[in-house]
Amino acid sequence: MINTRPAFCIPASLKYFKYVLVLLVFIISTKYIVLHTDSNHIECGCELQSKRNEYNSEFNDSISPKTNPETFSINQTCCIPIFNGQYILNNVRMCSKSPSPVNVIVVVHTAPHHFARRQNIRETYGARKLFLPTEVRVIFLLGRVDDQTLQDRILGEHFIFGDTIQGDFKDAYHNLTYKAVMGLHWVSHYCTEVKYVIKTDDDVVFDMWKFLKEVYANNLYVSKTIYGIERFQDLIPRTGKWAVPFNILKGHTHYPFQYCIGFVLIMSADVIIDLYRASFKVPFFWLDDVYVTGMLRHAVGGIEIIEHCGNLTFTPSSWGLNCLQETLYTCPLLALGLNKPRSYKKAWSLIKKRNEK
Ligand SMILES: *[C@@H]1O[C@H](CO)[C@@H](O)[C@H](O)[C@H]1NC(C)=O
Numbered sequence: 001m002i003n004t005r006p007a008f009c010i011p012a013s014l015k016y017f018k019y020v021l022v023l024l025v026f027i028i029s030t031k032y033i034v035l036h037t038d039s040n041h042i043e044c045g046c047e048l049q050s051k052r053n054e055y056n057s058e059f060n061d062s063i064s065p066k067t068n069p070e071t072f073s074i075n076q077t078c079c080i081p082i083f084n085g086q087y088i089l090n091n092v093r094m095c096s097k098s099p100s101p102v103n104v105i106v107v108v109h110t111a112p113h114h115f116a117r118r119q120n121i122r123e124t125y126g127a128r129k130l131f132l133p134t135e136v137r138v139i140f141l142l143g144r145v146d147d148q149t150l151q152d153r154i155l156g157e158h159f160i161f162g163d164t165i166q167g168d169f170k171d172a173y174h175n176l177t178y179k180a181v182m183g184l185h186w187v188s189h190y191c192t193e194v195k196y197v198i199k200t201d202d203d204v205v206f207d208m209w210k211f212l213k214e215v216y217a218n219n220l221y222v223s224k225t226i227y228g229i230e231r232f233q234d235l236i237p238r239t240g241k242w243a244v245p246f247n248i249l250k251g252h253t254h255y256p257f258q259y260c261i262g263f264v265l266i267m268s269a270d271v272i273i274d275l276y277r278a279s280f281k282v283p284f285f286w287l288d289d290v291y292v293t294g295m296l297r298h299a300v301g302g303i304e305i306i307e308h309c310g311n312l313t314f315t316p317s318s319w320g321l322n323c324l325q326e327t328l329y330t331c332p333l334l335a336l337g338l339n340k341p342r343s344y345k346k347a348w349s350l351i352k353k354r355n356e357k
């Protein structure tokens with residue numbers, strides 16, 4: 001912000017110049033340190049490449065997914081659908097009625113009462129007009145709510161925008177996997193011509209221009225890939241908020257497969273139908289990102305996880321806003337997570353600015 005910087009142009013400040021200079025050096029160095037330490041939280045794949053190689057030689061997950069049956073076995077006889085196509089609200093024509101084929105669909109996991117967050121997305125990276133001639137669309141995934149007043153508002157929103165999809169399962173934190181599988185079902189049934197599927201959470205700011213310029217235009221992820229922040233050999237939490245019951249992944253202390261942190265995923269569209277089909281075989285597991293990008297991906301086989309550094313990185317932490325503010329044109333972020341509406345607007349205006357040329 002301009003007004004937090006010392007006003008060098010005022011002559012009176014000149015006699016304090018050396019103090020200002022010392023202060024400035026101090027500010028810059030602390031900012032640098034803050035940036036530097038925080039940047040470790042980006043979990044950049046290139047930095048962790050050696051860890052990944054080590055991991056791969058043990059489990060060799062992404063290369064030959066089905067060679068290690070004891071590490072993770074799937075009950076092949078199980079055929080209970082996680083999501084069976086029961087929608088309360090749907091829009092089956094969103095993609096088919098498009099004047100030209102939809103190229104990119106953004107699938108947003110959203111909480112039912114987050115009307116403002118959905119509106120933010122509609123006006124930013126979900127705004128079709130901003131990205132033409134590339135056809136970008138957004139859908140918001142919701143579950144069932146008990147509160148009738150809330151449901152009436154959701155209905156009203158649906159009739160105005162037609163971009164909210166509501167599945168017939170209770171919208172709850174431990175039910176996010178239903179939502180994720182509903183997204184797979186929806187795209188594989190109603191948006192079949194799409195090339196990329198971008199899954200985000202409703203607090204994510206996504207630089208669609210950068211994506212179109214650097215990923216889409218270069219055909220970076222054309223088939224059988226999931227692009228996200230990769231995790232490998234994470235400890236399975238057995239207690240606390242994220243606790244996984246002991247009978248699931250029994251005998252394992254660490255996840256025996258790689259997965260991605262779910263806040264932003266970019267998927268080549270050809271993985272969607274395979275992942276959806278696999279959901280009939282892989283029993284329910286409530287951590288949706290582990291379920292989809294770990295278990296389902298593992299069950300399908302041959303789907304690679306790609307994690308880029310350089311220009312195309314993500315961060316779920318508030319460090320992202322600093323990155324945009326400090327180094328707008330060189331900030332490598334493609335997406336960041338921000339749940340405060342003011343930070344969201346600020347981040348988007350910076351993203352808009354860096355794409356204006
Ligand atoms: C994984 O297994 C394949 C053979 O299935 C082998 O060629 C490759 O070198 C292995 N990769 C690693 C990282 O060990």
Ligand SMILES: *[C@@H]1O[C@H](CO)[C@@H](O)[C@H](O)[C@H]1NC(C)=O
Pocket residue numbers: 075076077078079
């Ligand atoms: C596999 O799933 C079927 C159907 O849900 C169930 O009856 C069977 O007990 C399961 N087998 C194992 C080993 O979990």
Ligand SMILES: *[C@@H]1O[C@H](CO)[C@@H](O)[C@H](O)[C@H]1NC(C)=O
Pocket residue numbers: 168169170171172173174175
């Ligand atoms: C998840 O959804 C199912 C189906 O609607 C429901 O029975 C269950 O109680 C929900 N789970 C939670 C934690 O609310």
Ligand SMILES: *[C@@H]1O[C@H](CO)[C@@H](O)[C@H](O)[C@H]1NC(C)=O
Pocket residue numbers: 214311329330
């Ligand atoms: C990375 O970003 C810079 C600055 O925006 C741009 O000039 C460069 O082409 C980008 N690199 C790739 C590989 O897209």
